[in-house]
Amino acid sequence: xxxxxxxxxxxxxxxxxxxxxxxxxxxxxxxxxxxxxxxxxxxxxxxxxxxxxxxxxxxxxxxxxxxxxxxxxxxxxxxxxxxxxxxxxxxxxxxxxxxxxxxxxxxxxxxxxxxxxxxxxxxxxxxxxxxxxxxxxxxxxxxxxxxxxxxxxxxxxx
Amino acid sequence: xxxxxxxxxxxxxxxxxxxxxxxxxxxxxxxxxxxxxxxxxxxxxxxxxxxxxxxxxxxxxxxxxxxxxxxxxxxxxxxxxxxxxxxxxxxxxxxxxxxxxxxxxxxxxxxxxxxxxxxxxxxxxxxxxxxxxxxxxxxxxxxxxxxxxxxxxxxxxxxxxxxxxxxxxxxxxxxxxxxxxxxxxxxxxxxxxxxxxxxxxxxxxxxxxxxxxxxxxxxxxxxxxxxxxxxxxxxxxxxxxxxxxxxxxxxxxxxxxxxxxxxxxxxxxxxxxxxxxxxxxxxxxxxxxxxxxxxxxxxxxxxxxxxxxxxxxxxxxxxxxxxxxxxxxxxxxxxxxxxxxxxxxxxxxxxxxxxxxxxxxxxxxxxxxxxxxxxxxxxxxxxxxxxxxxxxxxxxxxxxxxxxxxxxxxxxxxxxxxxxxxxxxxxxxxxxxxxxxxxxxxxxxxxxxxxxxxxxxxxxxxxxxxxxxxxxxxxxxxxxxxxxxxxxxxxxxxxxxxxxxxxxxxxxxxxxxxxxxxxxxxxxxxxxxxxxxxx
Numbered sequence: 001x002x003x004x005x006x007x008x009x010x011x012x013x014x015x016x017x018x019x020x021x022x023x024x025x026x027x028x029x030x031x032x033x034x035x036x037x038x039x040x041x042x043x044x045x046x047x048x049x050x051x052x053x054x055x056x057x058x059x060x061x062x063x064x065x066x067x068x069x070x071x072x073x074x075x076x077x078x079x080x081x082x083x084x085x086x087x088x089x090x091x092x093x094x095x096x097x098x099x100x101x102x103x104x105x106x107x108x109x110x111x112x113x114x115x116x117x118x119x120x121x122x123x124x125x126x127x128x129x130x131x132x133x134x135x136x137x138x139x140x141x142x143x144x145x146x147x148x149x150x151x152x153x154x155x156x157x158x
Numbered sequence: 159x160x161x162x163x164x165x166x167x168x169x170x171x172x173x174x175x176x177x178x179x180x181x182x183x184x185x186x187x188x189x190x191x192x193x194x195x196x197x198x199x200x201x202x203x204x205x206x207x208x209x210x211x212x213x214x215x216x217x218x219x220x221x222x223x224x225x226x227x228x229x230x231x232x233x234x235x236x237x238x239x240x241x242x243x244x245x246x247x248x249x250x251x252x253x254x255x256x257x258x259x260x261x262x263x264x265x266x267x268x269x270x271x272x273x274x275x276x277x278x279x280x281x282x283x284x285x286x287x288x289x290x291x292x293x294x295x296x297x298x299x300x301x302x303x304x305x306x307x308x309x310x311x312x313x314x315x316x317x318x319x320x321x322x323x324x325x326x327x328x329x330x331x332x333x334x335x336x337x338x339x340x341x342x343x344x345x346x347x348x349x350x351x352x353x354x355x356x357x358x359x360x361x362x363x364x365x366x367x368x369x370x371x372x373x374x375x376x377x378x379x380x381x382x383x384x385x386x387x388x389x390x391x392x393x394x395x396x397x398x399x400x401x402x403x404x405x406x407x408x409x410x411x412x413x414x415x416x417x418x419x420x421x422x423x424x425x426x427x428x429x430x431x432x433x434x435x436x437x438x439x440x441x442x443x444x445x446x447x448x449x450x451x452x453x454x455x456x457x458x459x460x461x462x463x464x465x466x467x468x469x470x471x472x473x474x475x476x477x478x479x480x481x482x483x484x485x486x487x488x489x490x491x492x493x494x495x496x497x498x499x500x501x502x503x504x505x506x507x508x509x510x511x512x513x514x515x516x517x518x519x520x521x522x523x524x525x526x527x528x529x530x531x532x533x534x535x536x537x538x539x540x541x542x543x544x545x546x547x548x549x550x551x552x553x554x555x556x557x558x559x560x561x562x563x564x565x566x567x568x569x570x571x572x573x574x575x576x577x578x579x580x581x582x583x584x585x586x587x588x589x590x591x592x593x594x595x596x597x598x599x600x601x602x603x604x605x606x607x608x609x610x611x612x613x614x615x616x617x618x619x620x621x622x623x624x625x626x627x628x629x630x631x632x633x634x635x636x637x638x639x640x641x642x643x644x645x646x647x648x649x650x651x652x653x654x655x656x657x658x659x660x661x662x663x664x665x666x667x668x669x670x671x672x673x674x675x676x677x678x679x680x681x682x683x684x685x686x687x688x689x690x691x692x693x
Contacts, residue, residue: 006209007220011323012228014208016235016296019330024292027335028352028377031342035352035376045351045358045372045400055363059349059399060370062362069364077461079397079472079489085465120404120466127162129405130468139363 048140056136059084064139067101068150070094072135085132088117102149104142112141160470164450167409167474171416178333178417179424185328186306186425187313197332204327215318218645221307222638224322225300232296233267239289240281248283249356257622264626266290268633269297269514271382271389271485271608272599272625274617278371278392283356286391291378295338298385298418299329301516304637305422308520311644312430312544315652319644334385341380341414348410349403352376375400383414386514388485388608396475396488397464408467408488412475415484419512422519430544433662438522440667445504445511445674446481452501453477453494462493473498480505483514485608491598492611496693499594503690506605507682508674509563514606517633520640527556527643529673530659539658546650555643559636564681566604566628571597571685579620583612590692597689599625604632 035043046058056062061072061082070091075081091113099106116138117131143150184191191197205212216224240259244250254262258274265272271294277286303325310319346352351372359369375391379401382389392398402408423442427435453473463472467488475488480502491499505511510521527543531553534541541548574580574596575588584592595611602610603625612621660666 008224008227011208011210012224012231015204015228015323015326016231018204018207019232019295020235020288020292023295023330023335023381024288027339028287028291028374031339031346031377032352032354032374034343035346039346042346042349043352044355045353045370046349046403047358047360050363054360056360056368057358057370059403060368062368064364066364073465079462079464079487079493080392080394080399082394082399083464083466084399087460087465124405127159128166128409129466129471132465136363143363 048136050140050143055140057084058134058136062136064135067097069139069142070098070133070135084136085120085134088113088131088133091116091133091138102146104146104149112138112145116141163405163409163470164474167412167416167478170409170413171420174413174417175420175424178337179421180428182306182333182421183425183428185333186309186429191332200331201324201327204331205324208323208327210321210323212321212324214321216321218307218319218641218648221304221319221322222641225304225326225637226634228322228326229267229296229300232293233263236266236289236293237263239285243282243285246282246284248287248354250284251280251282254280257619258617261622261626264629265608266293266387266389267297268606268629269301269386269483269517270603270606270629270633271387272603272610272629273389273393273608274612274614274622274625276393276614277390283354283373286378287374290389291374291381294378294381294385294387294389295330295334297387298381298515299326299334301386301514301637302329302333302418302422303516304641305516305519308523308640308644309422309426309429311648312546315650316648319641319648334381337417338377338381338384341384341410342376344410345379345407346376348407349399350376350379350407351400372400379411380414382486383411383484384418386415386419386482386484388479388483388487390486393613396486397490399464399466402464402467402488404466405471408471408475411486411488412478415478415482415486416512418515419482419518422516423512423522426519431662437662437667437670438519438526439512441670441674442510442512442518442522444667444671445508446477449477449481449501449505449511450474452504453498456495456497458489458493458495458498460493462490464489477501477505479609480607481511481513482518483509483605483607485602487609491609496690499598499693500686500690502609503598503601503682503686504678506601506607507563507678509605510674517606517637521559521636524556524559524640524643525674525677526661526670527552528560528677529670530661531556532673533659533669537659542653542657542659543661544647545652545655545657546647549646551646552643555639559639560677560681562631562635563604566631567597567600568685570600570624570628574600574620574624577620579618583615583618583621590689594689594693597685600628603628606633 047054061084095109116133241253244253307319378391396402423435423439458469472489479486510518512518530541580596
């Protein structure tokens with residue numbers, strides 16, 4: 001019994017305590033420290049800033065109830081429920097509605113969609129993801145390019 | 159484009175496996191590693207604090223006991239955290255119920271990571287970090303350590319199985335931790351967050367606010383994938399954009415799952431014969447190839463999938479996750495094609511193509527022993543492995559390892575229906591699709607995989623206790639039996655003659671693959687016919 005205690009229980013308890021400190025405390029804290037100092041944008045959830053204000057996270061779908069904006073997927077359609085992206089076809093199909101609501105010509109909207117697709121391609125090393133449109137980035141681009149149309153929205157309130 | 163992603167995943171994981179396989183071979187036989195002096199000094203400090211003599215060898219019983227006791231102590235620690243997280247720091251949440259806490263502890267200590275809770279809603283940052291991240295190192299380190307002991311049994315007579323505490327320390331400090339650390343930084347770079355805050359409140363473009371759950375995701379995500387764990391920070395697992403933000407992170411996370419399982423046959427090749435190790439790897443790749451072919455034979459619709467991965471990136475990730483029994487998911491299982499699900503079952507039934515960290519390799523050697531026995535009977539030769547006679551006891555133990563799995567899938571599935579617990583969660587009438595979800599639940603639990611359809615809806619007394627029991631048996635019974643086999647092989651005489659049935663070369667790979675397939679098909683076919691085949 002004495003050997004069992006000194007040979008098994010004691011080293012097991014000690015190794016568990018040491019590993020809690022190493023892997024459960026030191027490791028995540030070190031990654032946090034490095035992340036917060038060198039990659040604050042990613043570390044804090046990829047928050048998109050427009051005119052000095054945070055307008056959402058690039059990675060989390062945001063609800064848009066106005067037809068002036070591109071719409072994300074319905075939350076239950078995706079795997080995560082917060083899919084931040086839509087397919088190019090889906091984006092193109094929304095263009096006529098947005099053009100009607102805002103008066104922005106359809107070919108201008110199409111160009112913005114294509115630019116967003118290109119940007120996402122670059123972010124994925126050109127090859128590693130299918131083409132997609134990141135909805136919030138695209139909408140931020142709309143507000144930036146057409147401030148007079150989106151003035152009310154950009155200052156808060158629909 | 160798809161073919162390039164596939165090649166990058168295969169070449170990337172196999173290329174890294176060549177490097178890590180060589181490194182792990184050195185770990186198994188205590189040869190000099192890069193930075194040996196520094197590593198040795200750190201490890202000696204740990205041995206001193208733990209109070210073990212690093213030269214002391216253990217018998218298989220001592221090794222298994224040390225593993226069990228260490229796992230139990232780690233489990234008690236996690237249990238206390240989950241029950242009392244309301245009085246612990248870092249965004250406290252209500253403590254879990256006893257049955258849910260026990261299920262979660264059993265799930266993470268057995269390298270399963272079945273989740274009947276939603277981490278983003280129910281766990282505090284403290285629980286995720288100090289509780290789960292810690293356990294995500296303990297579980298794969300225990301599996302890899304048993305595999306090291308198992309491989310040592312074949313090296314030469316009385317080489318010794320090693321010392322559990324030494325292996326466990328070395329595997330965490332000099333294998334898992336450095337890779338997890340670098341991988342966490344890479345994931346951070348690709349967009350995975352890392353903060354001690356539990357949520358951020360951000361304005362919306364249209365006005366108003368939204369609150370988003372966040373936390374130390376990158377440090378959890380890397381070891382989750384590397385350690386064949388699979389338990390997500392978020393309920394949505396790797397489908398959540400904070401766990402897996404884009405196509406590049408998806409490819410990287412897929413490679414991380416495959417690296418260690420592919421490294422072990424390469425370590426085996428360095429220690430026990432190049433041809434033998436490569437043949438094991440080839441058999442694993444054939445099985446994995448069949449899973450991929452099944453998964454890719456049908457296109458998945460976009461429902462339940464994430465736009466940024468598409469059908470191909472989803473299938474590749476999911477089949478890798480099921481092949482390695484990681485169990486992480488980058489899509490809802492209900493969004494996958496029936497063929498992709500059947501491919502996944504194949505991975506969970508066999509558990510060795512390539513299987514989880516450590517245990518996958520051991521299971522493949524069990525299949526080799528069974529194959530040699532059956533083929534030996536057919537050609538009328540005494541079965542031998544590594545120039546050692548295979549005894550009736552070895553075959554009995556190997557057969558037990560093989561049979562525990564179907565028993566602990568079938569019986570609980572039947573009990574779930576006869577006790578009407580399955581119906582209470584999934585409703586009546588029972589269809590092929592709902593039966594499939596129950597079969598999948600217990601298959602995943604027994605294989606220590608952890609993916610599931612039911613998720614939080616299985617948070618009822620019956621499923622919490624029954625899957626906990628299945629996970630514990632599915633983990634520790636085979637490890638104990640396999641260490642017992644190792645214990646008898648290490649004391650056995652080696653003959654100097656050529657083995658009667660060569661355990662390398664294309665013929666052996668073919669025979670082994672067919673035997674694995676036949677044994678699995680004969681055992682599990684009836685289960686599949688009733689559910690997945692009818693979907």
